[in-house]
Every structure is written in structure tokens, then in C-alpha cells.
Amino acid sequence: MLAYIVRRLLWTPFVLLAVSFITFTVATFGPGDPVQVLMGQKNDPVIVDRIRQERGLDKPFYVQYANYVMGVLRGDFGESYQRIGQKVSDLIFSRVWVSVQLGALSLAIGVAIGMIFGLIAALNQGKWYDPVIVSTALLLSSLPVFVVQPLLAFVLSRQLHLLPSSGWECAFYVGPMCIGVFHPKIIMPALILSLGPIGGITRLMRASTMEVVNQDFVRTARAKGLSEGAVRWRHITRNSILPVFTVVGLSLATLVEGGFIAETLFGIPGVGRLAVEAFFARDYPVIMAMTLMVASAYIVTNLVIDIGYTFLDPRIRLR
Amino acid sequence: MAQEGGIQSLAKEAQERTGGKSLWVVGWERFRRKKLAMASLVVISLFYLGGIFGPMLAQFSYREQNLDQQFQPAWLTQPLCAVINTVFPNPSPSKLAPDPEHLLGTDRLGRDLWSRILWGMRTSVIVSLAAMLTGSIFLGVTLGALAGFIGRWVDTIIMRVGEIFLAFPGLLLVILISATIRPRVVQWVTGFQESSGFSGLVESGFVDYIVVFGAMAAFSWVGIARIIRGQILQLRETDYIVAAQAIGATTTRTILVHILPNTLNIIIIMLSASLGGAVGSELVLSWLGVGIQPPTPSLGVMIWENQSQTLLFDQLSCRYAPVFLAPSFIASAVFFCFALLGDGLNDALNPRAR
Numbered sequence: 075m076l077a078y079i080v081r082r083l084l085w086t087p088f089v090l091l092a093v094s095f096i097t098f099t100v101a102t103f104g105p106g107d108p109v110q111v112l113m114g115q116k117n118d119p120v121i122v123d124r125i126r127q128e129r130g131l132d133k134p135f136y137v138q139y140a141n142y143v144m145g146v147l148r149g150d151f152g153e154s155y156q157r158i159g160q161k162v163s164d165l166i167f168s169r170v171w172v173s174v175q176l177g178a179l180s181l182a183i184g185v186a187i188g189m190i191f192g193l194i195a196a197l198n199q200g201k202w203y204d205p206v207i208v209s210t211a212l213l214l215s216s217l218p219v220f221v222v223q224p225l226l227a228f229v230l231s232r233q234l235h236l237l238p239s240s241g242w243e244c245a246f247y248v249g250p251m252c253i254g255v256f257h258p259k260i261i262m263p264a265l266i267l268s269l270g271p272i273g274g275i276t277r278l279m280r281a282s283t284m285e286v287v288n289q290d291f292v293r294t295a296r297a298k299g300l301s302e303g304a305v306r307w308r309h310i311t312r313n314s315i316l317p318v319f320t321v322v323g324l325s326l327a328t329l330v331e332g333g334f335i336a337e338t339l340f341g342i343p344g345v346g347r348l349a350v351e352a353f354f355a356r357d358y359p360v361i362m363a364m365t366l367m368v369a370s371a372y373i374v375t376n377l378v379i380d381i382g383y384t385f386l387d388p389r390i391r392l393r
Numbered sequence: 394m395a396q397e398g399g400i401q402s403l404a405k406e407a408q409e410r411t412g413g414k415s416l417w418v419v420g421w422e423r424f425r426r427k428k429l430a431m432a433s434l435v436v437i438s439l440f441y442l443g444g445i446f447g448p449m450l451a452q453f454s455y456r457e458q459n460l461d462q463q464f465q466p467a468w469l470t471q472p473l474c475a476v477i478n479t480v481f482p483n484p485s486p487s488k489l490a491p492d493p494e495h496l497l498g499t500d501r502l503g504r505d506l507w508s509r510i511l512w513g514m515r516t517s518v519i520v521s522l523a524a525m526l527t528g529s530i531f532l533g534v535t536l537g538a539l540a541g542f543i544g545r546w547v548d549t550i551i552m553r554v555g556e557i558f559l560a561f562p563g564l565l566l567v568i569l570i571s572a573t574i575r576p577r578v579v580q581w582v583t584g585f586q587e588s589s590g591f592s593g594l595v596e597s598g599f600v601d602y603i604v605v606f607g608a609m610a611a612f613s614w615v616g617i618a619r620i621i622r623g624q625i626l627q628l629r630e631t632d633y634i635v636a637a638q639a640i641g642a643t644t645t646r647t648i649l650v651h652i653l654p655n656t657l658n659i660i661i662i663m664l665s666a667s668l669g670g671a672v673g674s675e676l677v678l679s680w681l682g683v684g685i686q687p688p689t690p691s692l693g694v695m696i697w698e699n700q701s702q703t704l705l706f707d708q709l710s711c712r713y714a715p716v717f718l719a720p721s722f723i724a725s726a727v728f729f730c731f732a733l734l735g736d737g738l739n740d741a742l743n744p745r746a747r
Contacts, residue, residue: 092557097569104573209429212736216728218673220680221721224700228709232702273732331564335677350681353568361569368562 079381086373093369094146094362098139101358108155108358142362151363156355162363166345170367172242173337173344175255177329180267184325188272189318192279193311199284208276215273219335222266230262237262242342263340267332271325278321283314319379326375330368420658423741430737433730440727444518447511452494455512455690459503464713465489467498467506474711483710498714500699506714510723512690516598516679517727520606521671528610529617529667534660536614537621538648541629552622555615563612567674570608571683578604598689605684609674617663624656658742665738669731676724695720 109125110117126132130141145152151162188211195207231239238259244252254260286292287310295309296302330346337346345364352360425431466474468491491498497506540551578600585591628634629652637651678684679693687694699717707713715722 089557089560093560096557096561097566100569100573104569105576205429208736209733212732213729216732217725218676218680218696218721218728220696220700221725224702224705224717228702228705232706277736327563330562331677334564335681349565353572353683356572361565365562365565365569368565369560372560372562 079377082377082380086377089373090366090370091143094143094366095139097362097365098142101362102135102138104358105356146366152359154352154357154360156352156357156360162359165348165360166363166367169343169345169348171251172254172342173333173346175253176260176263176267176337176342176344177326177333179255179260179264180332181271181322181325181329182268183264184268184271185275185318185322187268188275189279189315191272191276192281192318193283193314195276196280196283196287196314197306197310208280211276212273214269215271217269219266219270219332220339222269223262223336223339226262226266240340240342242340242344263336263342267329267336270328270332271321274321274325275318278318279314282317283310286310286314289313316383319383322379326372330371420742424737427737427740429733430741433733433737436726436730437734440514440723440730441518441522443511444514444516448508448515451505451508451511453505453508455504455509456688457504459499462489462495462499462503463501464707464716465495465499465503466491466711467496467714467719468493469496470711470715477709477711481710483712485712487712495714497719498716500695500714500716506716506719509690509695510692510720513692513695513720514723516602516685516689516691517672517675519602520609520675520685521668523602523606524609524613524671524674525664525668527606528613528671529664532610532614533617533663534621537618538625538652540618541622541625542644542648548622551618555618558612558615561612564674564677567608567612567678568681568683570611571604571678574608575600575604575683598685601685601689605675605678606671608678609671613667613671617660617667620659620663621656624659625652628652628655662735662738662742665731665735669728669735672724672727672731692720692724696724 109122109129109131113122113125123132130138133141142152149163151166154160154162154165157165191207191211195204198204227239230237239262241259242254243257243259244254245256246253292305292309295305300309333344333346334350335346336342337344338350341347345367348360349364351357352364464487466487466489471491495505495507497510500506500509536551536555540548582600625648634647634651637647642651675684675691676693676696679691680697681693682697685691685694687698696717699720704713705717708715708718
């Protein structure tokens with residue numbers, strides 16, 4: 075177990091190194107010259123050469139890459155091409171908190187709805203609403219974000235005036251941190267983002283509940299005369315929730331990708347919108363930092379889930 | 394002899410239990426009983442047939458503009474519109490009358506919406522089939538089989554590389570690849586056109602197809618390769634594979650005749666998922682503006698062009714053609730059908746789900 079964790083932790087830097095190398099290569103040989111972007115209208119070859127020298131862009135590729143990696147290890151991701159003079163780490167740091175709040179709220183809503191759907195469907199197997207619930211869950215998660223957003227904004231904001239249709243605001247501050255979770259502006263984006271994970275979680279929750287229902291201990295619980303509510307809640311639900319947590323890691327990928335689109339559509343100042351803007355501006359330092367950040371998040375989440383799983387279910391041994 | 398008789402009676406018993414049907418017949422029968430999954434298979438087939446043959450049936454070209462006929466209302470949805478307008482009276486009805494020539498009406502440039510949707514479906518079909526064939530089937534199955542069968546350092550390399558690809562935020566890198574590679578491919582194809590005398594490759598959207606499916610194929614192999622490898626590792630230890638190898642079957646024969654057919658059910662489940670995923674990725678990329686470029690039609694571009702709220706109101710009250718609603722509906726319906734199909738296939742074919 076310990077050996078497994080150590081092995082995974084030792085391997086992680088290599089994965090991140092490979093990820094950074096691929097993005098760096100694509101960025102270096104891709105279209106768009108940062109110095110030309112900096113120069114704008116004025117194009118003076120002498121100044122261009124000076125800037126290249128100052129920034130180390132005249133050096134061979136591997137030296138540039140080594141410098142970049144050394145910088146990243148010090149926490150320096152370079153300067154943005156598009157927002158001249160702004161450090162990439164500051165740009166990302168100021169936005170990441172917004173995306174984390176939105177993502178966490180959406181994940182919580184999605185997982186909760188999915189678990190309830192799956193549980194109801196499994197406990198009512200064979201009744202007419204079992205397939206209806208499962209299909210509804212699949213329908214909800216197969217609707218693209220950019221199809222739901224205009225429709226929902228039309229009904230809830232434009233016609234019924236119930237919710238604000240876009241933007242981001244802080245409900246209050248905790249120190250310097252802006253807490254937007256309690257502001258009505260987060261409701262619509264969070265609802266739309268939460269649709270993605272619902273389908274998978276419903277299916278998994280249904281399957282795992284159906285497995286638990288047939289176990290001996292459930293029969294024992296019924297045989298010793300526990301009320302149906304107690305059996306369902308204390309014995310069935312608690313045991314069937316566990317496997318569902320493994321897909322929460324997979325839902326993270328859906329949420330990150332949905333976040334790019336939702337943050338752009340709703341005008342939320344998070345990292346997703348920053349990434350999309352960076353793509354269109356070919357702002358490679360920002361793109362590289364974003365890729366590294368998301369890759370690390372995936373790796374860490376999956377590791378935490380793997381390890382957490384062995385604590386929750388002692389039957390599982392990682393090797 | 395006694396032992397042989399035991400085996401024969403066991404075989405007979407197994408045959409009676411399954412009615413002498415192969416795994417495939419049993420799987421198909423299980424699948425056919427799922428009405429929702431069958432219905433979604435029909436819808437998906439229609440989508441693919443529409444994408445392949447639709448443009449031949451389309452009366453209009455996807456780029457033929459008619460500026461006196463902007464947003465002509467749909468002819469097909471007239472009865473529905475009559476109902477909607479009795480409940481919500483339309484404050485300013487369209488000046489243009491619906492015309493059976495334009496089944497779904499026309500868009501902001503007077504282009505026939507139905508023809509554009511058929512052409513957009515063709516884009517989805519080409520890109521998703523190409524990505525699935527190259528990425529999932531070719532790369533995924535081959536690499537997975539190599540990793541599982543050769544093992545040792547080949548396995549380590551393939552799986553480690555796969556791990557790196559999985560750590561990438563997929564959409565982010567697909568966007569990055571298509572944003573950086575596209576200009577190079579355009580350059581390359583233009584050079585090819587000039588030297589060889591071919592023309593119209595860039596204009597026909599050929600470059601966009603190559604870029605989008607190439608970027609997606611690079612990512613779609615990992616999942617299927619991992620599963621194939623796992624299956625092979627599991628199957629390799631089974632008695633019938635050991636027996637096949639003992640009587641001298643070559644590695645190629647063992648893989649093709651004994652192992653592959655037994656992993657096909659998983660492959661089919663994965664392929665259905667990867668096909669649906671490819672249709673979805675194309676939609677997202679085109680919607681973001683890094684995939685298919687206008688005027689080449691794509692459902693993603695059509696959704697992006699027409700997502701404004703004012704336009705939506707005019708569509709819901711049937712004043713305009715369903716320029717946003719129709720492509721959105723088709724895309725959502727196809728995704729929903731892929732989800733239902735995957736669910737049904739999983740129930741019918743996945744041995745672990747029984």
C-alpha cells in the first residue's frame with residue numbers, strides 16, 4: 075500500500091514533465107510569434123533582436139525548455155503574451171478560486187441528483203418509472219451546455235425574471251476571498267454544469283444499489299425485523315454510495331471541459347474563460363500553465379480517490 | 394473415456410441451457426428486447442445514413458444565399474406553430490409565408506436550413522467515423538493488443554504514454570492541436586494543390602476534417618487500448634488459450650482467432666461510446682470556432698451562429714425558421730440516442746453486467 079503510493083508519487087513528476095514538454099513543443103513550433111505580438115505596429119529588427127535576447131528566445135529549443143522548467147519549479151510561469159506585463163501565475167491565481175467554487179457546487183448538485191435518481195430507480199426495479207428515471211438522467215447529461223444555456227436563460231431570465239442570466243458576483247468576502255456560492259448569479263451556471271455528471275452517477279448508483287440489495291446482510295437486516303426505512307437507509311444506501319465515489323474523479327474531466335464553455339457563455343471570470351481567451355490570442359504561457367494545472371489536478375484527484383477508496387473499503391488492496 | 398463422457402454431457406447441458414445459440418445470438422436477442430436501445434440504434438442509423446446520402450437529396454447547396462428570403466418560417470412545423478400561436482399570439486408575424494420548397498425555412502442569409510442540416514450531419518459523420526476508425530479501432534486495438542501480448546517494455550512504454558495522454562485535459566489539447574496545426578496543414582495542402590493541379594481541397598473543408606479528426610484520433614485510443622490490454626492479460630491465462638498455444642497456434646492466430654472474438658463485446662461497447670464522443674467533440678470544437686470553419690456547414694457552427702436570445706424568441710413564436718432549435722434538437726437527440734444505445738449494449742453484451 076505504502077509502496078504503491080510512493081511509486082505513484084514518484085511517477086507523477088515524470089507525467090507532468092512529459093505534459094509540459096508536449097505543450098511547450100506545440101507552443102514553440104505553433105503559429106504566432108510572441109515578439110511580433112509585443113511589437114505590434116512598430117517593427118524594428120534591432121529591437122526585435124534585443125527582445126529575443128532579453129527573453130532568451132534566441133537560444134536553442136532545449137535551453138528554452140530547460141529555462142521554462144526551472145522557472146516553473148520556482149513558481150514562475152512567465153509573462154502573458156496577451157496581457158503584457160502580467161504574470162501568468164497571478165492571472166491564474168486570481169481566477170482559480172472562482173472556478174473551484176463553481177465546479178464544487180456543480181459537482182455537489184450533480185452527484186446528489188444522480189445518487190437520488192439511481193437509488194430510486196434501483197429500489198423500484200421493474201416498475202414503470204425505473205427506466206423513465208434512468209432515461210431522464212441520460213437525457214439530462216447528453217444535452218450540450220451551449221444548447222441548454224440559451225433555452226434556460228430565455229425561460230428563467232427573459233420570460234420569468236427569476237434568475238440573473240450571466241455574470242459573477244461575490245455574496246460576501248472572507249478576508250480577501252470572494253464567496254460567490256451564495257449569490258443567485260451562480261445558480262444557473264451551476265445547474266447547467268451539474269447536468270454532465272448526472273447520467274453516469276445515476277447508472278452507477280443504480281447498479282451498485284442493485285448489487286447491495288441482494289446481499290446477505292440486507293436479508294439479515296430485514297429478518298431481524300428492522301423497518302424498511304432503516305434497512306434502506308442504514309444498510310443499503312450507505313453501502314451502495316461507496317463505488318460511486320470512484321467516478322467523481324471522472325466527472326472532474328467533464329466539469330473542467332464544461333467549465334470552459336459555461337464560463338465563456340455566462341461571462342464568469344474563472345480559469346476556463348481565461349483558457350478559452352488564451353487560445354484565441356495564442357497566449358502560450360497561459361495555455362501551458364493551464365494545461366499543467368489541470369493535468370496535476372487530474373493526477374492528484376485520481377490518486378486521492380484511489381487511496382481514499384482503500385480506507386473506505388478494506389477489501390481492496392492496491393499493488 | 395469416462396472423463397470424455399463427462400465433458401460431452403457438460404457440453405450438452407450448456408447447449409440445452411443456451412438453446413445452442415452463440416454468444417452473439419444471445420447478445421442480439423437481449424439487445425432487441427430493449428426497445429429504447431433499439432429505437433436509438435434506428436435514430437443513429439438514420440443520422441449516419443442522412444449524413445452519407447443526405448447531401449445528394451438536399452435540393453439546395455449549403456452556401457447558396459438568397460437575401461430576399463431571410464429567416465423564412467418553416468413549412469414543416471406549421472401545424473405546431475398554429476397551436477403555439479393560439480396560446481401565445483405572435484405580435485409581429487413574419488412577412489414571408491412558409492414555402493414547401495424550404496421544409497425548415499431559411500437562415501439569416503436565406504440559405505435553406507434543411508439542406509444545411511443535412512450537410513452539417515455529413516461533417517459529423519465523416520469526422521466521427523474517421524476518428525473512430527483511425528483512433529479507436531486502428532491505434533487503440535493495435536496498441537492494446539501489442540501491450541497485452543508482448544508485455545515487458547512494450548507494455549510499459551505504451552501504457553505510460555497512455556497515462557500521459559490521460560493526464561491531459563483532452564478538450565484543451567485538442568483545441569491546442571487544431572489551433573496550431575491547422576495553419577500548417579492549410580499551408581501544406583495549398584502547396585500540394587499548386588504543385589499537382591488539384592483544386593478546391595481547402596475550400597471544400599477537407600483541411601478542417603483532417604485537422605479535427607486528427608486531433609481527436611490522437612486522444613481516443615487510450616481508453617480502448619487499456620481495456621483491450623486488460624482483457625488480453627485476463628484471457629491469456631485461460632485454459633483454451635493455453636491449449637491453443639500448446640497445439641502450436643502462432644501468436645497472430647491466437648490473437649485474431651481466439652482472443653479478439655472474445656473481446657469484441659467490450660470493443661463494440663467502447664466503439665459506440667467513442668463514436669458518440671467524437672460527434673460531441675466535433676460539435677464543441679466547431680462551436681468554439683477551432684473546428685470546422687464556415688462556410689463548411691457543421692451543426693456546432695450553426696448553433697453558435699444563432700444562439701442570441703432575441704432570435705430565440707422569434708423562433709419559439711414561429712416568426713423565424715428554427716435556426717437554433719433545429720440543429721440543437723438534432724445534436725441533443727443524437728447524443729441522447731448514443732447514451733441509450735451505450736446503456737443497452739452494456740446490458741446486453743457486457744459479461745460483468747449480467
